[in-house]
Amino acid sequence: MKAVILAAGKGTRMGPLTENRPKVMLPVANRPLLEHIILTLKIAGIRDILMVTGYCKEKIEDYFNDGSKLGVNIEYVEQKAQKGTADAIASAKNLMDERFLVTNGDVLAASSDIKNLLKADGDVIIGSKKVASPEEYGILYVKGKRVEKIVEKPKSSTSDIANAGIYVFSPEIFDAIKNTMPSPRGEYEITDSIQQIIDSGKHAGFVLLEKWQDIGFPWHVLEVNEMMLTDGTDIQWEIRGEVEPLATLKGNVSVGKGTIIRNGSYIIGPVVIGNDCDIGPNCFIRPATSIGDGVRIGNAVEVKNSIVMNATHIGHLSYVGDSIIGEGCNFGAGTKIANLRHDGRTVMVELAGRKLNSGRRKLGVIMGDDVHTGINSMMNVGAVVAGGACIDPGEYVKGVYGK
Ligand code: UD1
Numbered sequence: 052m053k054a055v056i057l058a059a060g061k062g063t064r065m066g067p068l069t070e071n072r073p074k075v076m077l078p079v080a081n082r083p084l085l086e087h088i089i090l091t092l093k094i095a096g097i098r099d100i101l102m103v104t105g106y107c108k109e110k111i112e113d114y115f116n117d118g119s120k121l122g123v124n125i126e127y128v129e130q131k132a133q134k135g136t137a138d139a140i141a142s143a144k145n146l147m148d149e150r151f152l153v154t155n156g157d158v159l160a161a162s163s164d165i166k167n168l169l170k171a172d173g174d175v176i177i178g179s180k181k182v183a184s185p186e187e188y189g190i191l192y193v194k195g196k197r198v199e200k201i202v203e204k205p206k207s208s209t210s211d212i213a214n215a216g217i218y219v220f221s222p223e224i225f226d227a228i229k230n231t232m233p234s235p236r237g238e239y240e241i242t243d244s245i246q247q248i249i250d251s252g253k254h255a256g257f258v259l260l261e262k263w264q265d266i267g268f269p270w271h272v273l274e275v276n277e278m279m280l281t282d283g284t285d286i287q288w289e290i291r292g293e294v295e296p297l298a299t300l301k302g303n304v305s306v307g308k309g310t311i312i313r314n315g316s317y318i319i320g321p322v323v324i325g326n327d328c329d330i331g332p333n334c335f336i337r338p339a340t341s342i343g344d345g346v347r348i349g350n351a352v353e354v355k356n357s358i359v360m361n362a363t364h365i366g367h368l369s370y371v372g373d374s375i376i377g378e379g380c381n382f383g384a385g386t387k388i389a390n391l392r393h394d395g396r397t398v399m400v401e402l403a404g405r406k407l408n409s410g411r412r413k414l415g416v417i418m419g420d421d422v423h424t425g426i427n428s429m430m431n432v433g434a435v436v437a438g439g440a441c442i443d444p445g446e447y448v449k450g451v452y453g454k
Pocket residue numbers: 057058059060061103130132133134135136137138139155156157158187188189190203204213214215216239240241242265
């Protein structure tokens with residue numbers, strides 16, 4: 052069976068993280084999110100993939116090429132304007148003549164879940180998951196094994212079964228898409244096309260997925276990073292660089308080629324460190340941290356449960372907790388990030404003009420690429436720092452900063 056991956060969107064809810072890359076290319080355990088999806092499909096037996104790309108499409112195509120490095124075949128089709136998920140799936144019309152799988156590029160399930168979807172009977176099969184906030188999802192109203200109704204992001208709902216954004220369709224979905232009208236948010240939504248299939252009396256089935264993660268907001272990237280580092284199957288825990296004799300590595304730690312871990316570094320896995328990094332001396336790297344390529348973590352720096360992207364330098368006396376730090380950033384000595392509110396409440400974050408409750412007690416900053424911080428600068432919980440921002444020495448940053 053072939054699979055279509057929808058990867059044309061920007062991911063505006065990711066704030067500065069998607070200024071220079073699409074959401075699907077955000078690094079999770081040092082691989083793009085999309086790579087984890089492809090590997091999951093491969094384990095489930097799918098080798099032929101059609102990728103629908105749009106925003107920053109060259110970043111995706113340059114990285115994956117024809118897929119041979121991952122042992123799959125990838126073709127690309129461009130969705131010129133992002134007019135909605137139904138429109139994105141319509142780009143696959145001439146290439147799908149049998150049943151096929153579709154997955155959003157921003158959801159991760161287990162291979163066993165994908166296998167269960169492929170085995171299920173029905174004209175349409177919808178992967179689904181019970182959720183705490185139905186208003187954020189497409190919601191399924193079911194009777195027995197049938198889906199009777201699907202409603203996109205209802206204001207209130209009597210069902211908590213969400214559309215997980217993973218489906219098995221037959222080619223008749225393309226006729227339904229042709230007859231789909233724009234939704235109130237002005238998009239062609241695949242959920243409306245599915246409703247047409249249901250209305251025509253066909254059987255829409257659903258499969259409850261065991262392991263599913265939706266990656267809508269930056270803190271979801273941290274959650275998936277932790278999940279992948281803790282029980283992902285595609286990480287090779289190898290030391291390919293140099294570890295000086297007085298450095299301590301505990302638990303699962305992966306060290307890339309050309310990387311040096313200097314004496315006095317204390318690293319507690321799971322931690323992945325990319326190629327050509329310079330780590331230590333005397334730093335403390337704590338669990339669930341992913342450090343990209345060409346990163347410098349210097350003396351008396353502590354990093355915890357964070358993603359630090361390529362070529363970022365955190366040279367001395369800094370603390371980074373529960374944060375996502377973009378590429379090419381440079382931290383002045385003594386830069387500190389707060390990651391816990393004094394009042395014990397969950398951390399609020401402002402993204403795309405909305406104040407959102409992250410639901411997390413611990414969350415540091417969301418930082419774009421090429422940010423420079425001055426010495427002794429301080430960032431409050433949930434701060435969002437735009438790419439290219441320059442923070443003054445001693446400056447206190449909170450809320451949205453830069454641009
Ligand atoms: C979608 C589903 C929702 C489901 C949720 C699960 C629709 C209409 N809604 O909502 O029912 O509960 O996923 O996470 O499908 N994309 C394109 N081209 C486009 C638009 C989107 O390729 O024109 C891609 C995006 O890059 C992304 C995926 O499709 O990977 C999902 O798009 P998004 O707009 O984020 O859908 P949701 O609002 O999350």
